[in-house]
Amino acid sequence: MRNVSLIMVTIKDIAKYTGVSPSTVSIVLRGLSEKRNISEVTTKKVLSAAKTLGYTPNMQSKLLRSNLPSLPVITLFWDSSARQHILSRFLKGLQESLINNGYNYDLQVKPYTLDHLEDSMTTRTLLGTNGIIICNASEKDMAFLEENDLSVPIVLYNRYSSKYPTVNMDDKEIGRLPAEVFLRHGKKRPAILTSPANFNGMNIRENIFRYELSEHGISDITRIVTDDSLSGGYKSVKEMILNKPLPDCVLCTSDNIAFGAIKAFHDNGINIPGQIELISIGNGSREYEEYSIPSLSVISLPMEAMADACLTRISRAITDQNVFPDKREFSSEYIARESCPF
């Protein structure tokens, strides 16, 4: 559509093109012609040149020249395909952390497409930021991060790495807790509704879940893989219903899947928790969990605390220069609500 030349047009170019000096161009472009007594002829000449050449001001230069104290910039790379509510929870956590810790940073969010982190991490972006928090990197994105030496401090949220500081939840615990609940309730026929594992923590969670159950003689677990969405959860339950016997308890690996599943059970006259108890790995919004029908029992993830931990680490990396990749792991807890009481 638009012709984007790779070499940017500068004030100098306009000056050369019109035959006036750079300073005059600068004055005109900032709308100060009148105040500075620039002739109308010159003004028009410059403005039209700017348009034809496709001038866009270089904001770095303006900033540099402005001599304003430049706050360090922290960039949050966010997988924009993530349909969950996490972003708002995470952002809120970050902002609270900024305030509580008295940090003085300029926070910005850069959406990126899963598997294409590399494309978003241009040299320009790297040069333009003092610290980076990366959320939900895919395996492919992780490979990129592991293989390349980026010049900016990076903290990984919910991923493991020996190269970068990481902030995680205890995935083993996340798998163990729901198993314990189901066992305590004497359940015998569990099912797990999950989406393709786009990070290894998901495998760990599921494996520990299975392991704990198998330790108590339960090894026949219905497993349905779908996409991480409400429609995915809905479809997988419909599929489940075709294959009797029904499970007596279900673990959903995300709130999206859980809400879809609940709707499907409801539509088919299956009572939650009467016939089937349901627990979700609570990666969504608290309120949406509390006000669903029935309200959703979850393994609650400490998103806000994790956001704070990410910020602390990045801040440390920015102030101290040399940082070793530490691993912070947060604990989760079971929150019993209607879909699986106690």
Add this chain to the structure above:
Amino acid sequence: MRNVSLIMVTIKDIAKYTGVSPSTVSIVLRGLSEKRNISEVTTKKVLSAAKTLGYTPNMQSKLLRSNLPSLPVITLFWDSSARQHILSRFLKGLQESLINNGYNYDLQVKPYTLDHLEDSMTTRTLLGTNGIIICNASEKDMAFLEENDLSVPIVLYNRYSSKYPTVNMDDKEIGRLPAEVFLRHGKKRPAILTSPANFNGMNIRENIFRYELSEHGISDITRIVTDDSLSGGYKSVKEMILNKPLPDCVLCTSDNIAFGAIKAFHDNGINIPGQIELISIGNGSREYEEYSIPSLSVISLPMEAMADACLTRISRAITDQNVFPDKREFSSEYIARESCPF
């Protein structure tokens, strides 16, 4: 906590402090000591000086110096207290628009606190961006925008102004549509669950809703104001139930309120849509509307198209210099689902 000096420490300062030249400092700080044969003594001296002085690199300078073609930056100012899912819908809309139109922009999101847009729009931020999209500005934020002449092109989402280009939905239509549905269904005792109007469109919607109903002899409308959240919706319905007679139809001004209301009706054994029909102004996620129990009938807002329109306007403002404040208004539609069929 941390001592943030307002004047930033530069490489020059470190040079003066350590008695070596700026270039040496630069080399050391970028970890090139070995490659460039800088002595260990100097290296250590510089690094420790950087730490004690609290040096953070000025990224503008790095960028400027790097000579990389600088993509124009578009900043999305987002009210971070907004609990809705809109951000993800809006962002997705923006990104699709970027791709579809072949725009070459660097997109960034800046969260801000409602009523405090002013604080986020620092000179620095303004200088650092080529175009701004502002979402959900409060009345106070709007006053700030109207009173000040900012140097960067701005487009307003979901707000009106004679100063800036705006992208809106047709608020009259949004008020009219649900009224028409309820009238068509022969409803007599409507209620409206709403939150404090933080922009005038909300008043317009409600006034037209009331007007349309009054035109058909219905002027006794239950009205409950609560906060825009699920708990708000829940509370307001509990309050409503105390004051018999119950309405026979309810308009919720946001999905959050609607979901809370639905839960409250459910908990009190009131059938939706059997006893009460419910319509929401659908500012949330499509999927969450579709898979709620019952699924939510909404006035559907064309978020993605609006995001595209915002981007088009900003792009136009960036390329052409002089732009007049046009007003684009999008049409909404009624989507019938279970909570109010037909």
Add this chain to the structure above:
DNA sequence: TTGAAAGCGCTAACAA
């Protein structure tokens, strides 16, 4: 009414 020169913080080339 316009232009020349200096400098914001940083780095690369070259000199010492």
Add this chain to the structure above:
DNA sequence: TTGTTAGCGCTTTCAA
């Protein structure tokens, strides 16, 4: 092993 110099794009004196 380190320093000097020039220049990225822009704006602000000051001079013409």
